[in-house]
Amino acid sequence: MSAARETLRAIEQKGRRFRQQQLTFVAALGRTREQARERTLPVSSIAQVQHYLDNHCNNATDRRILSLFLEIVADLRGVAQLLEALVPENRPPDESLEAYKALLCPTSDLSALRAKYPHDEVNHLSCDEARNYYGGVVSLIPVAMDLACQCVSGAGTAHKPLKRTRSPSLQGTQPGAEQQSSSAKERPAIQAMGTQTKPAGNTMGQLHYSPTTGQGGWHTGKPAWRPPGRTSKF
Numbered sequence: 001m002s003a004a005r006e007t008l009r010a011i012e013q014k015g016r017r018f019r020q021q022q023l024t025f026v027a028a029l030g031r032t033r034e035q036a037r038e039r040t041l042p043v044s045s046i047a048q049v050q051h052y053l054d055n056h057c058n059n060a061t062d063r064r065i066l067s068l069f070l071e072i073v074a075d076l077r078g079v080a081q082l083l084e085a086l087v088p089e090n091r092p093p094d095e096s097l098e099a100y101k102a103l104l105c106p107t108s109d110l111s112a113l114r115a116k117y118p119h120d121e122v123n124h125l126s127c128d129e130a131r132n133y134y135g136g137v138v139s140l141i142p143v144a145m146d147l148a149c150q151c152v153s154g155a156g157t158a159h160k161p162l163k164r165t166r167s168p169s170l171q172g173t174q175p176g177a178e179q180q181s182s183s184a185k186e187r188p189a190i191q192a193m194g195t196q197t198k199p200a201g202n203t204m205g206q207l208h209y210s211p212t213t214g215q216g217g218w219h220t221g222k223p224a225w226r227p228p229g230r231t232s233k234f
Contacts, residue, residue, distance in 0.1 A: 004082040004152050008145075011075045015141055018068055022124055025069060026134055028062035043137045046073055047106040069141075076144050077104050083151050096154060100147040103140070110136030115143050 018025070032052035033039050043049065053066040080101050087094065102108060113136040115121050121138045122130050129135070 032056040044111045115139035
């Protein structure tokens with residue numbers, strides 16, 4: 001993970017230098033497109049830039065700026081490989097990482113790609129250049145950088161160990177108290193609401209329910225209710 005972060009920092013420095021020379025990059029693409037007789041075609045892929053550099057670049061300045069662009073793209077691919085090596089085999093693929101890898105594919109169509117705010121690379125192009133020719137290729141590096149940072153942050157969160165915390169109700173208690181509390185929870189609560197007694201002389205073995213005295217309330221200390229007129233016991 002640290003290697004990926006260090007590589008991203010180095011790419012950011014190269015990206016700032018490339019952004020300062022964006023007009024030179026666009027001019028180099030214009031000249032190489034003219035040499036290739038493709039002035040009506042947009043620059044829509046990384047492979048197209050590589051083709052211009054290898055076959056239609058006759059200027060040292062153009063070669064230098066096109067090489068810088070392709071060097072940054074190669075570094076971004078290296079970050080993708082580092083991040084892919086950190087993903088466990090049993091983990092489902094990360095959507096951000098898959099989009100990042102697809103964006104850096106040499107043959108991916110970049111025509112509809114546009115860098116949004118706070119990036120302003122597209123704003124430095126004319127309307128015709130941005131819409132028809134270079135809007136996608138100048139948006140590649142800032143969009144890829146955003147995806148790379150997102151993937152690195154997600155990978156760092158996934159590898160961060162979970163911190164075990166004790167329940168607030170158990171904080172500050174001793175281990176013995178926790179064990180007693182857990183054992184008390186396992187035992188079912190029994191509340192004596194009365195006793196079952198077998199009256200003397202009952203030959204049928206029937207059980208009569210007599211409420212326990214002293215439970216509180218209006219009947220505290222009072223004997224059980226008996227029908228009027230009957231004073232003898234069975």
